[in-house]
Amino acid sequence: MRNKIKQLQQQAETLEPPAEERDKLTRKVFQYSERFLRNLDDKKAYVQPDKSGNSFQTFSEESQAIDELLTNLKKDVDTEGLNPASPGHLAYIPGGGIYPAALSDYLAAVTNRYAGVAFAGPGAVRLENECIRWLCDLTGYPASSGGNLTSSGSMANLIALVNARDCSGIVSRSFDKTVIYTTRQVHHSLMKAVKFAGLADAHLRIIEMDNRFRMKPEALDEQINNDRRKGLKPLVIFASAGTTDAGAVDPLQQIGEIAQINEVWFHVDAAYGGMFLLTKHGKKIMKGIKLADSVTIDPHKGLFLPYGTGALLVKDVKKLYDSQHMAANYLQDTYQKGDDLSPADLSPELSKHFRGLRMWLPLKLFGIASFRAALNEKLMLARYFYNEIQKVENIETGPEPQLSITYFRYNPPGGNANEFNKKLIDEIHQDGRVFLSSTEIDKKVYIRLAVLSFRTHLKTIDLAISVLKEKIAKLTGQ
Numbered sequence: 001m002r003n004k005i006k007q008l009q010q011q012a013e014t015l016e017p018p019a020e021e022r023d024k025l026t027r028k029v030f031q032y033s034e035r036f037l038r039n040l041d042d043k044k045a046y047v048q049p050d051k052s053g054n055s056f057q058t059f060s061e062e063s064q065a066i067d068e069l070l071t072n073l074k075k076d077v078d079t080e081g082l083n084p085a086s087p088g089h090l091a092y093i094p095g096g097g098i099y100p101a102a103l104s105d106y107l108a109a110v111t112n113r114y115a116g117v118a119f120a121g122p123g124a125v126r127l128e129n130e131c132i133r134w135l136c137d138l139t140g141y142p143a144s145s146g147g148n149l150t151s152s153g154s155m156a157n158l159i160a161l162v163n164a165r166d167c168s169g170i171v172s173r174s175f176d177k178t179v180i181y182t183t184r185q186v187h188h189s190l191m192k193a194v195k196f197a198g199l200a201d202a203h204l205r206i207i208e209m210d211n212r213f214r215m216k217p218e219a220l221d222e223q224i225n226n227d228r229r230k231g232l233k234p235l236v237i238f239a240s241a242g243t244t245d246a247g248a249v250d251p252l253q254q255i256g257e258i259a260q261i262n263e264v265w266f267h268v269d270a271a272y273g274g275m276f277l278l279t280k281h282g283k284k285i286m287k288g289i290k291l292a293d294s295v296t297i298d299p300h301k302g303l304f305l306p307y308g309t310g311a312l313l314v315k316d317v318k319k320l321y322d323s324q325h326m327a328a329n330y331l332q333d334t335y336q337k338g339d340d341l342s343p344a345d346l347s348p349e350l351s352k353h354f355r356g357l358r359m360w361l362p363l364k365l366f367g368i369a370s371f372r373a374a375l376n377e378k379l380m381l382a383r384y385f386y387n388e389i390q391k392v393e394n395i396e397t398g399p400e401p402q403l404s405i406t407y408f409r410y411n412p413p414g415g416n417a418n419e420f421n422k423k424l425i426d427e428i429h430q431d432g433r434v435f436l437s438s439t440e441i442d443k444k445v446y447i448r449l450a451v452l453s454f455r456t457h458l459k460t461i462d463l464a465i466s467v468l469k470e471k472i473a474k475l476t477g478q
């Protein structure tokens with residue numbers, strides 16, 4: 001038996017390459033990432049996929065060379081489709097990917113520190129809690145607040161709704177007597193959350209908006225009163241601090257006051273807009289966010305971190321603990337009095353990625369000022385684009401951007417504007433130098449421009465304007 005074990009060991013030990021081999025692998029990967037970064041400016045933001053498929057082969061018993069695998073990666077993953085690392089990514093909500101965050105991920109994976117429970121990874125959990133504390137302070141939350149670094153804004157929204165549901169004391173057979181309040185601009189992840197939280201039978205009230213897509217507080221107040229008179233139980237208000245479509249920020253102060261008077265859970269989805277709290281403008285426009293019972297912020301958007309970094313903040317962290325904590329026999333050693341609050345007790349996750357490190361290291365390394373400057377720059381770039389695009393003949397813009405998203409359409413004289421703008425977005429995608437997306441607002445097709453990539457600067461916005469002019473000229477035959 002000992003001989004057999006030793007034989008197996010010999011083979012299994014290939015999983016632990018010696019130092020020279022590690023060095024070689026690391027160099028190859030580093031060369032790949034350097035080539036990727038150095039070529040970014042010459043690369044398109046979008047490459048139309050070649051429908052012929054890729055050359056991935058199924059796993060085999062034999063090993064393969066790293067060169068071959070990196071070639072595979074370049075060809076089949078890092079060439080086609082949207083390039084989220086490109087400065088020209090101006091669609092949806094652009095993501096981040098600042099370099100030290102990648103190094104943090106490398107370290108987190110090498111040390112594989114366990115960040116789920118404070119007993120096992122006290123330092124890792126404390127570091128994540130530091131990140132949460134900073135976000136809570138930014139939100140204006142009291143010391144009794146807390147939260148969790150989630151994998152995404154969608155997960156944060158789901159946990160927030162489950163928390164609201166659990167706190168309401170309403171039992172499942174009465175879910176059809178509950179009411180959820182939001183607007184048509186709400187992110188669909190919250191509607192998914194309603195389904196996952198078993199609240200599909202709840203009444204959904206779509207509250208009227210003003211002409212800048214912001215919830216009308218008077219309409220909300222009136223609806224809540226009507227529902228109460230009918231014997232229904234208001235459960236939660238979903239407000240947005242930066243809607244994905246239009247970047248609209250609901251009047252949080254007024255909504256918060258209505259929520260308090262009526263004792264309804266107030267959730268603010270600030271997945272996109274939240275990090276703008278670092279700017280003066282953001283603080284002003286999101287005034288009242290601290291009245292929320294829970295807030296979603298995506299550091300993989302406004303803090304320029306790689307995908308997989310969301311955050312849920314809850315004003316009274318005890319409520320979140322009561323909703324999410326569950327004891328397990330095999331974990332009985334892990335609960336100690338005086339430990340820091342553990343992610344495992346504040347979310348559905350147990351063995352989780354140590355995602356705090358990718359937030360902590362860049363913030364420490366660069367300092368907050370650089371992030372604030374980048375966010376102010378993005379706000380101004382959106383405004384600059386908004387001003388410049390109005391100078392183009394027959395362009396109709398939406399309202400002045402509230403954050404860093406703006407939208408517009410070309411009205412062809414005598415032509416069908418919806419059709420034209422669909423063609424225009426197709427042309428932009430085929431070109432690929434910049435990547436914008438379209439949306440439909442009140443049955444009108446608009447083209448959206450969202451500035452949030454840390455690599456997007458004045459040069460990119462000027463390029464977007466010239467690409468637009470070029471494509472309009474092409475389509476109108478001028």
Ligand SMILES: *Cc1c(COP(=O)(O)O)cnc(C)c1O
Nearest residue numbers: 152153154187189244269271272
């Ligand atoms: C991006 C976004 C979400 C979803 O977050 P993910 O991190 O993509 O899951 C939710 N709400 C708003 C307003 C968003 O912009």
